[in-house]
Amino acid sequence: xxxxxxxxxxxxxxxxxxxxxxxxxxxxxxxxxxxxxxxxxxxxxxxxxxxxxxxxxxxxxxxxxxxxxxxxxxxxxxxxxxxxxxxxxxxxxxxxxxxxxxxxxxxxxxxxxxxxxxxxxxxxxxxxxxxxxxxxxxxxxxxxxxxxxxxxxxxxxxxxxxxxxxxxxxxxxxxxxxxxxxxxxxxxxxxxxxxxxxxxxxxxxxxxxxxxxxxxxxxxxxxxxxxxxxxxxxxxxxxxxxxxxxxxxxxxxxxxxxxxxxxxxxxxxxxxxxxxxxxxxxxxxxxxxxxxxxxxxxxxxxxxxxxxxxxxxxxxxxxxxxxxxxxxxxxxxxxxxxxxxxxxxxxxxxx
Amino acid sequence: xxxxxxxxxxxxxxxxxxxxxxxxxxxxxxxxxxxxxxxxxxxxxxxxxxxxxxxxxxxxxxxxxxxxxxxxxxxxxxxxxxxxxxxxxxxxxxxxxxxxxxxxxxxxxxxxxxxxxxxxxxxxxxxxxxxxxxxxxxxxxxxxxxxxxxxxxxxxxxxxxxxxxxxxxxxxxxxxxxxxxxxxxxxxxxxxxxxxxxxxxxxxxxxxxxxxxxxxxxxxxxxxxxxxxxxxxxxxxxxxxxxxxxxxxxxxxxxxxxxxxxxxxxxxxxxxxxxxxxxxxxxxxxxxxxxxxxxxxxxxxxxxxxxxxxxxxxxxxxxxxxxxxxxxxxxxxxxxxxxxxxxxxxxxxxxxxxxxxxxxxxxxxxxxxxxxxxxxxxxxxxxxxxxxxxxxxxxxxxxxxxxxxxxxxxxxxxxxxxxxxxxxxxxxxxxxxxxxxxxxxxxxxxxxxxxxxxxxxxxxxxxxxxxxxxxxxxxxxxxxxxxxxxxxxxxxxxxxxxxxxxxxxxxxxxxxxxxxxxxxxxxxxxxxxxxxxxxxxxxxxxxxxxxxxxxxxxxxxxxxxxxxxxxxxxxxxxxxxxxxxxxxxxxxxxxxxxxxxxx
Numbered sequence: 001x002x003x004x005x006x007x008x009x010x011x012x013x014x015x016x017x018x019x020x021x022x023x024x025x026x027x028x029x030x031x032x033x034x035x036x037x038x039x040x041x042x043x044x045x046x047x048x049x050x051x052x053x054x055x056x057x058x059x060x061x062x063x064x065x066x067x068x069x070x071x072x073x074x075x076x077x078x079x080x081x082x083x084x085x086x087x088x089x090x091x092x093x094x095x096x097x098x099x100x101x102x103x104x105x106x107x108x109x110x111x112x113x114x115x116x117x118x119x120x121x122x123x124x125x126x127x128x129x130x131x132x133x134x135x136x137x138x139x140x141x142x143x144x145x146x147x148x149x150x151x152x153x154x155x156x157x158x159x160x161x162x163x164x165x166x167x168x169x170x171x172x173x174x175x176x177x178x179x180x181x182x183x184x185x186x187x188x189x190x191x192x193x194x195x196x197x198x199x200x201x202x203x204x205x206x207x208x209x210x211x212x213x214x215x216x217x218x219x220x221x222x223x224x225x226x227x228x229x230x231x232x233x234x235x236x237x238x239x240x241x242x243x244x245x246x247x248x249x250x251x252x253x254x255x256x257x258x259x260x261x262x263x264x265x266x267x268x269x270x271x272x273x274x275x276x277x278x279x280x281x282x283x284x285x286x287x288x289x290x291x292x293x294x295x296x297x298x299x300x301x302x303x304x305x306x307x308x309x310x311x312x313x314x315x316x317x318x319x320x321x322x323x324x325x326x327x328x329x330x331x332x333x334x335x336x337x338x339x340x341x342x343x344x345x346x347x348x349x350x351x
Numbered sequence: 352x353x354x355x356x357x358x359x360x361x362x363x364x365x366x367x368x369x370x371x372x373x374x375x376x377x378x379x380x381x382x383x384x385x386x387x388x389x390x391x392x393x394x395x396x397x398x399x400x401x402x403x404x405x406x407x408x409x410x411x412x413x414x415x416x417x418x419x420x421x422x423x424x425x426x427x428x429x430x431x432x433x434x435x436x437x438x439x440x441x442x443x444x445x446x447x448x449x450x451x452x453x454x455x456x457x458x459x460x461x462x463x464x465x466x467x468x469x470x471x472x473x474x475x476x477x478x479x480x481x482x483x484x485x486x487x488x489x490x491x492x493x494x495x496x497x498x499x500x501x502x503x504x505x506x507x508x509x510x511x512x513x514x515x516x517x518x519x520x521x522x523x524x525x526x527x528x529x530x531x532x533x534x535x536x537x538x539x540x541x542x543x544x545x546x547x548x549x550x551x552x553x554x555x556x557x558x559x560x561x562x563x564x565x566x567x568x569x570x571x572x573x574x575x576x577x578x579x580x581x582x583x584x585x586x587x588x589x590x591x592x593x594x595x596x597x598x599x600x601x602x603x604x605x606x607x608x609x610x611x612x613x614x615x616x617x618x619x620x621x622x623x624x625x626x627x628x629x630x631x632x633x634x635x636x637x638x639x640x641x642x643x644x645x646x647x648x649x650x651x652x653x654x655x656x657x658x659x660x661x662x663x664x665x666x667x668x669x670x671x672x673x674x675x676x677x678x679x680x681x682x683x684x685x686x687x688x689x690x691x692x693x694x695x696x697x698x699x700x701x702x703x704x705x706x707x708x709x710x711x712x713x714x715x716x717x718x719x720x721x722x723x724x725x726x727x728x729x730x731x732x733x734x735x736x737x738x739x740x741x742x743x744x745x746x747x748x749x750x751x752x753x754x755x756x757x758x759x760x761x762x763x764x765x766x767x768x769x770x771x772x773x774x775x776x777x778x779x780x781x782x783x784x785x786x787x788x789x790x791x792x793x794x795x796x797x798x799x800x801x802x803x804x805x806x807x808x809x810x811x812x813x814x815x816x817x818x819x820x821x822x823x824x825x826x827x828x829x830x831x832x833x834x835x836x837x838x839x840x841x842x843x844x845x846x847x848x849x850x851x852x853x854x855x856x857x858x859x860x861x862x863x864x865x866x867x868x869x870x871x872x873x874x875x876x877x878x879x880x881x882x883x884x885x886x887x888x889x890x891x892x893x894x895x896x897x898x899x900x901x902x903x904x905x906x907x908x909x910x911x912x913x914x915x916x917x918x919x920x921x922x923x924x925x926x927x928x929x930x931x932x933x934x935x936x937x938x939x940x941x942x943x944x945x946x947x948x949x950x
Binding site for chain 2: 002003004005006007008009010011012013014015024030031034035036037038040041043044190191193217219223231232235
């Protein structure tokens with residue numbers, strides 16, 4: 001780890017966003033992860049996405065569990081709310097926070113151990129409830145903090161750093177998220193920011209459960225020959241179905257792609273996603289098709305990346321529960337406890 | 352773009368902006384680190400080898416290094432390089448044991464005309480090699496304009512005595528009070544080589560009405576300063592006008608304030624901003640309550656019965672033509688007369704060679720300047736060399752030193768039977784500074800301090816004594832703080848393409864967004880696609896060869912802090928921090944001769 005603080009100086013020509021912030025203003029403390037960790041690139045991508053969206057840092061709550069990945073919220077958005085919860089319990093803490101204050105932007109940051117092992121159930125339920133959040137799994141296939149044992153997302157047949165072959169089947173979190181009804185599902189790679197940054201930006205703009213699985217090579221324990229989550233392997237087997245640009249507000253970008261290759265998806269917050277198709281047959285609005293596509297390509301050893309599924313008209317947990325627009329944590333006592341007359345009325349209606 | 356050839360000595364030299372900008376190419380960051388470590392004598396010797404007069408230059412240098420300093424592009428002010436040089440001189444121990452010993456004479460004789468910085472540099476380089484060097488000067492003591500023109504409140508005699516003494520102590524023969532009046536007779540004395548470092552000794556005249564009539568109270572700036580220096584002049588009228596906007600004008604007005612001038616005014620033709628004087632010298636003048644009036648052209652000296660009573664000025668304004676050239680045109684306002692008792696004319700200096708006869712084999716151009724080769728400093732007479740202000744007109748001390756080094760090299764090569772047009776490459780050392788995991792031999796933690804001010808003597812006291820040095824110099828604590836501001840630009844970021852796995856860690860951590868991984872292209876195109884804007888094409892792009900993904904690494908050297916975080920966050924050691932020490936080759940160095948094309 002680096003002992004010095006990152007210098008305060010920044011490039012004099014850095015662009016500022018609508019709020020007058022540079023991307024440096026979205027940073028946190030200096031990373032204590034191993035040099036070259038894929039997670040640091042994801043951190044940089046989150047910083048970039050929040051900067052581009054001109055998000056006010058105090059409107060974000062970043063919540064994580066335990067693990068290398070769950071340490072990363074310390075390294076971005078230093079002026080946002082944060083909660084480093086118990087191992088695997090990020091989804092529950094996030095759900096609770098979201099119920100109490102629906103006005104914040106919720107960023108759940110987790111890893112493959114945190115979400116596919118100890119917190120697998122938590123992950124599943126937050127997705128199926130449709131909590132309005134951006135759930136990012138920094139997926140490296142190993143338990144890095146305990147020196148590189150296979151995690152539940154390690155592919156069967158892949159080799160550990162010591163040469164041991166994995167005999168267990170892998171959990172594909174993207175496939176599970178699709179099955180459980182996530183309304184925004186994507187996969188990307190820490191080494192491909194041009195794909196990852198707009199995916200994160202689009203996920204933040206999505207109202208509903210957004211899930212992004214980011215393959216993030218563990219530089220210390222999972223970046224060798226025989227690994228299926230190394231820089232080299234992911235680059236060789238990356239099969240991107242699309243790339244996207246996020247268009248915010250009145251700042252349209254020149255779209256000069258060949259006709260028919262760009263699909264515009266309008267989001268709840270008014271932003272638009274311009275999807276540039278790479279695989280012409282891939283339809284990101286077809287949940288079933290996506291599941292089949294994923295399974296077929298996984299069988300061929302390919303890693304499908306891109307925006308895999310999006311339902312622009314999704315509903316979230318608050319709509320399911322029909323809660324009030326006002327965040328619950330700001331409701332006053334007289335609203336929460338309207339008095340015995342109202343109680344009598346309710347009781348009468350149940351008789 | 353083609354991959355950057357970092358083996359070319361100039362590539363990393365350019366990254367060390369201060370050293371590149373310095374005419375003598377002093378290894379600035381190296382001596383600043385030594386100052387931070389309290390190794391003042393070591394810092395002094397690095398300077399002494401490179402610029403010969405660290406104590407003098409630490410007070411008077413025109414500091415081309417400071418506008419070039421990278422720190423000035425990162426925050427408001429550059430590192431106070433010049434004043435740190437003085438720190439090395441102020442706090443060093445006795446360094447006499449480190450100086451070269453006078454060596455046995457090799458039988459070759461070199462005559463040096465003028466005892467200023469150019470000649471003394473030549474003598475410094477040649478004497479230790481065994482040359483018999485004889486320096487001639489009209490003044491009784493060595494130093495030239497450093498002694499005669501720079502006021503003592505900026506540069507005390509003790510400093511000049513010490514540093515000229517180091518050179519004369521090398522066995523150099525100094526003939527003070529011996530002005531050379533004829534090149535022809537000097538040539539007849541059969542010296543093996545002659546170096547002319549006689550400066551630009553003549554102050555430019557201002558020939559406007561009243562000049563002759565009021566001559567008693569109109570003085571030529573540099574002559575007047577010399578007379579003050581040598582004690583021939585010790586007072587001036589109460590109301591003084593200084594004409595001119597260069598550093599000599601600043602010295603004149605501040606000297607006048609100390610000799611009885613109560614109301615001293617500087618008047619310049621141009622605008623305040625375009626004045627030739629260094630900003631800090633203007634600041635010092637303003638601090639001593641000297642107003643600087645601009646856009647006023649002197650048109651006449653007013654006089655009554657042969658006594659100067661004032662100067663009349665025409666008011667002008669600046670107009671720019673289609674080519675952007677500035678013309679001063681009358682503004683239409685009425686002329687203004689400023690009353691005064693004395694006028695100091697500091698409107699420029701000229702070269703003068705009345706002592707060089709036409710048939711010496713030395714050709715002159717149409718501006719009456721000798722034809723001098725800008726690399727070898729040889730004149731059209733192969734035995735005669737020029738340097739300093741005598742070669743290319745008025746510049747400043749550090750240029751004279753640089754010329755002196757180059758001329759000495761030419762003289763040594765010529766007298767060794769070598770081709771003087773072949774110039775040796777600088778001596779270059781590069782070595783990794785890695786000492787452990789995230790441990791470097793230099794302090795890579797960037798200081799956020801603003802530039803520290805040099806303490807000044809109280810104004811009331813300073814103005815009473817013309818010999819009281821105004822600047823007191825940094826104390827040890829301030830010097831350390833200022834030294835810590837240096838960004839160590841000589842500790843280079845060196846990239847190994849074959850080790851890079853393109854994990855982006857360096858690009859993510861870089862506080863200045865210097866590093867981009869992208870597809871290759873032409874330079875103009877690449878500069879558009881970098882992570883941060885790239886507004887300075889004079890700052891190089893460091894481009895790798897093709898990486899595994901087919902992309903290249905591009906680093907914009909412009910505002911790199913040399914903090915080493917790229918190397919700390921690199922998992923494979925593809926980035927390394929390597930100190931690049933560039934030492935210019937002087938006469939007598941054993942460096943193999945290779946011709947070099949760049950500067």
